Amino acid sequence: MSGPKDQALRARAARVIPNGMFGHQATHLLPPAFPQFFTHAKGAHIRDADGNRYLDFMCAYGPNLLGYADDRVDAAAVRQLARGDTMTGPSPLLVDLAEALTAMVSHADWAMPCKNGTDATTMAMMVARAQTGKRRILVAEGAYHGAAPWCTPVPSGVVAEDRAHIGHYRYNDIASLEAAVAAAGTDLAAIYAAPFKHDAFQDQALPDPAYAARARQLCDDAGALLIVDDVRAGFRLVRDCSWELVGVRPDLSSWGKSFANGHPISALLGSDSARAGAAAIYATGSFWFSAVPMAAALETLRILRETDYIEHSVRLGTRLRSGLDAAAAAHGFTLRQRGPVQMPQILFADDPDFRTGFGWATEMLREGVYVHPWHNMFLSAAMTDADIDFALDAADRALARLATTRALLQPHPIVRALTAAH
Ligand SMILES: Cc1ncc(COP(=O)(O)O)c(C=O)c1O
Structure with missing residues (x-):
């Protein structure tokens, strides 16, 4: 109290x-x-x-x-702290972590660690646009993807242009998704999907497999990318991307929150279908390559695999x-x-x-x-x-x-x- x-x-x-x-x-x-x-x-x-x-x-x-303060994870973090954390270049742990994440997440061929979930969701949007050369991004009504101007739920300080190419559909509603895709015409870059509906104030809902499959097909037909935002649910439902549960593999997935058990790190994962776009964008941050959270992430992932x-x-x-x-x-x-x-x-x-x-x-x-x-x-x-x-x-x-x-x-x-x- x-x-x-x-x-x-x-x-x-x-x-x-x-x-x-x-x-x-x-x-x-x-x-x-x-x-x-x-x-x-x-x-x-x-x-x-x-x-x-x-x-x-x-x-x-x-x-x-x-x-909280898991002894195994924190011991790995402390060991790395003594060696080096934020340095002029990344530690080899960057490669170890990218290998560990892509080994666990079936759709992923590459990984780009960053710092917060919003970094990963915003980067996913940029990669999709860079890969496809298109602009329109579809998100489910009420879904939370972070606190950047394109997605923050509180629009103070945001101008209409920030969201000019964002469209909406209703989660689990195939007809509304199809209508949003049709409205995007030839300009569809990506469809964002939450692993399950976990909007504030509303009842949660698991994904309807037919809706998930239709989202995949609509992206393939339009030459767009499918993104699963696993920042909140990642590794809580399955030791893989959450949409493995419905048999659908996205091109991109955003991760954060839990995979270093509280140490600050997030990541964008992608398949080869999005590699060129990922290689083309400029994305970085002073603390994105800090080695201590990577050591924590590697130990957390080991525990996830083994327990x-x-x-x-x-x-x-x-x-x-x-x-x-x-x-x-x-x-x-x-x-x-x-x-x-x-x-x-x-x-x-x-x-x-x-x-x-x-x-x-x-x-x-x-x-x-x-x-x-x-x-x-x-x-x-x-x-x-x-x-x-x-x-x-x-x-x-x-x-x-x-x-x-x-x-x-x-x-x-x-x-x-x-x-x-x-
Ligand atoms: C589904 C989802 N995406 C993105 C984010 C943004 O993550 P962060 O707060 O680390 O920027 C969150 C945070 O709650 C989230 O739940």
Whole structure:
């Protein structure tokens, strides 16, 4: 819970940081009790600036895949730190990492590491345009691809020209995809696809295999490239590109967040069908070739290949989902829990302004469990059956309290603004 230390930090932040905090981790997007600042993270737990400890289902919005501060990954990072990190040229680890990523991801023949997911999604757009000589990029309505002018969900500071060649279609809707492709005429450079629908505020949805296959075919017919944005879901569903699950291989896939278990690195992967475009663009950054995150990534990928982390998360996620459904029913609530169990999203039926969801997240926070009221969450491999038991016991008490205060809940003003914006 936000306590005196968190409040003091917020007051200082308000003076030296616009809005006190920016981007997806800004606490004004969450219930008022949520702390802004954290001091420690280990395994499945985080500790806020006031010393409160939480079982954390946000996993840093995705980067924590194996558990915070995984000893094996961090030892590899520390070893590399002693050798060299950001240097005048890349370390040999750049080649090792490109080899490791292309060996794991079936469609990929090459890799270009970068720093954030937005780097990888923006580079994918540039590669597609350079490869095809065309301009039009199609994205699914409501899908998040990052914070650059072409894709940020908050259009302040963006001009119409930034998005002049961006078109939209509805996820899993073949007719709307076909219409968007037809509207692009001969100018289609790429179709962007999320591995599954994981938009904020909305029910998650797995990809319809027919829609995925049609997206591939439409690209092939138009001489355009297919891009899967695996920044959020990468290596959480399968040890490969997520669309292997529906039997469709893209030309490009963007990766980030979790493949170095929280160390800062992302990557664009591509097949030979996009190699010339990738070779043609100018893309770089001062920290893109830092060796420490590459060492962390190589160790993370080794662990992903050699352990049952996905199967473990699916088993725990299944327990969590069914246990929450039962607890909700016992207290007179109905949950909407869709999509992969290892990336849970917990929404309430009949809760259009998210007042119940905000109340639920606040009650869970009081119980020492950090859940998000409108964003998808993540399980990490460090979670145990005991953690799920803890979360379910907490949920039972949280929902019991929520049932008694339900009639008094009010929508938070930010929810009105956010749901209107999406
Ligand atoms: C699907 C997807 N694409 C791209 C991004 C942007 O990644 P980053 O915030 O690292 O720039 C995100 C971040 O949440 C994401 O979820």
